[in-house]
Amino acid sequence: MFNRFVLLFLIMIATSFFGELKMNPFGEEFRFSLGTACYFFGLIWFRTLRPLETGVLVGLFLLLFRTSLTVYQGGIAWPDAMLTHVPSVVYYLVFATLLTATRLRKRLDRPWLVGLIGTLGDFAGNIGELCTRNALGASYALDGDTLLILLTFGTLRSFFVVGLYNMLMIRQVRLLGEQQQSQIERLTLINSSLYEEGFYLQKSMRQIEEITRASYDLYKQLKTEQRQGTLAADLSRSALSIAEEIHELKKDSQRIFAGLDKLIRQETLGTRLTLRSLVDLVLNANRNYALMLGKEIVFHGYVDVNLTTDRIYPLVSILNNLVANAVEAIHEQGTVGVEVHLSKGLIEWHVWDNGPGVAPEDRDYIFQPGYTTKYDPEGNSSTGIGLTHCHDLAALFQGRLELVTGLPTRFVMRMPLTELLQKEGL
Structure with missing residues (x-):
């Protein structure tokens, strides 16, 4: 409730101040301003506000604001100044009534219809204001030219607001999508x-x-x-x-x-992932890991297999271990790559880096549980089970993980294509 009153107050203030950015197409007191755009945008953006209630409060606040301003600037008596600005209240009442009658809130998924309703509301509000001014002694001609001007300005203001609303909504949806994608990757x-x-x-x-x-x-x-x-x-x-x-x-x-x-x-993703998406996920995660370690590493991913799979978690486990090892092996700057190829019914996963490589005396032992060549600054060794995990998980796919001799350091995992088409299961 408190938040709704705050929003109402902000819209009243914004409408009043932007209402002073105006032009007077017919002279005297009738104006076209940005205040109307603020009012209309506030109604479609803040969905807790009720159009009719907002229109009444905005109209009354606007009456007090403009009357006070006229009295202060021109030395006119309060009753005369108030009578001058009463027709503006009629504009917002008519506009709000039409928005309420057309149930604008239920049509926000159709921008063109929202723009049309806004145009009609603006047009009807201006007609109501001009008629009220004429009833109070003014002489505005409601001929074809006047109506065309009112309709043109109503269209411009309404569709400007709808365009701004949709632009901000698209940006919001994109940000939400990025957050959800980040959450999916973390998950x-x-x-x-x-x-x-x-x-x-x-x-x-x-x-x-x-x-x-x-x-x-x-x-x-x-x-x-x-x-x-x-x-x-x-x-x-x-x-x-x-x-x-x-x-x-x-x-x-x-x-x-x-x-x-x-x-x-x-917590399952409930969907299949392409091998390209899976590789990107692992590279993005390790790109952040490299930044955390203060290393400048360029990551490359290449996938020439157009395939999706349900068996996401074991594949991510294998690739993430291998790529993380590559990141840790590079001293300060380097390159890490992941490639996926199809060869003779086998899927080949290549993970390589241009780090110092694996020493010849270590090659026969790197897949043994507990064997490690990594130590922290205090001299404590790592667990030495990362590559063992990868080797055993590769067996789930009837595959084999091997270290290719020579530089750059390259691990290759080969598995039958049919294994990736099966349902994931422990």
């Missing part, structure tokens, strides 16, 4: 990380299941072989206890996995 990167965690949790669950089965088999074997004494019986009970505890661990892991899976499904 995709987060979900790709969740996907990785879910993938390895599911892998751990399979291992837990195997350990549980082995523990229970050991219990049955000890139970069968116990002959005498308490040692075998104690061992069998211990084996059974271990199996039960591992089984509980598996149940806990299943619950965690179910929560992760539910979260991923809730």
Whole structure:
């Protein structure tokens, strides 16, 4: 409620002041001004305002404003000055009544109709004002020339306002679209990380299941072989206890996995992405990463495969790890590229950079879990599982990730084309 009163006050002020930017086509007191444009724009932009209420308040405020101004500037008595400006109130009342009767707010999706209604409202308001002035003793001729001038100015003011409104709305929609796209990219990167965690949790669950089965088999074997004494019986009970505890661990892991899976499904993009869009998403994210690290890196993306896929998260996980590694490998300035090609039924993903490259003695170990050559300024090593993630996730697509010898540093991942056409699933 408070905000609506503030908006009403602002429109009254703006209409009054811009109303002084005027021209008098017929001489004397009748004017064309920008005040009308402010009033009309305020009504279609601020949708909490009611046209008739706004028209009445704007008209009354305008009467007081112009009367005060006339009295101050010309030394005219208040009653005479007020009588001079009363017809202006009629203009806003007629204009507001027509906007209310035509239900302007429900037609904002059709700009041409809004412009037409505004033109008719402006035209009718001016006719009402001229008729009131004539009734108060003026002598304005309502002939064809006068009506044509009124219609021309009404059209210009109305469609100027509609054009400005649509221009601002388009800009607003574009900004909103950019924000939504940024949100989608952020969401995709987060979900790709969740996907990785879910993938390895599911892998751990399979291992837990195997350990549980082995523990229970050991219990049955000890139970069968116990002959005498308490040692075998104690061992069998211990084996059974271990199996039960591992089984509980598996149940806990299943619950965690179910929560992760539910979260991923809730936050899914719900659409397919082109490989071009997917590559752009990863490059944009790492462009920001490079800026954060204070590095000047030029990113190149080239995709000659016109294909869309549902399997977004594992692909983003792989590419994001590889490109982030390339960014970290470059010292201060460099180039990073991602290329996608189709060759003999295989999709080839190339991630390259012109950094220092991988040392020959490290090439045989870079895909091993925990192996790393990266250390922070304090000398702490990284986890060394990034490339292992990439290697294992590539296997989801029946693919293979390899490091190509030579410079520039180039990782190539090859996978069957048919794998990208399948539904995504952990």
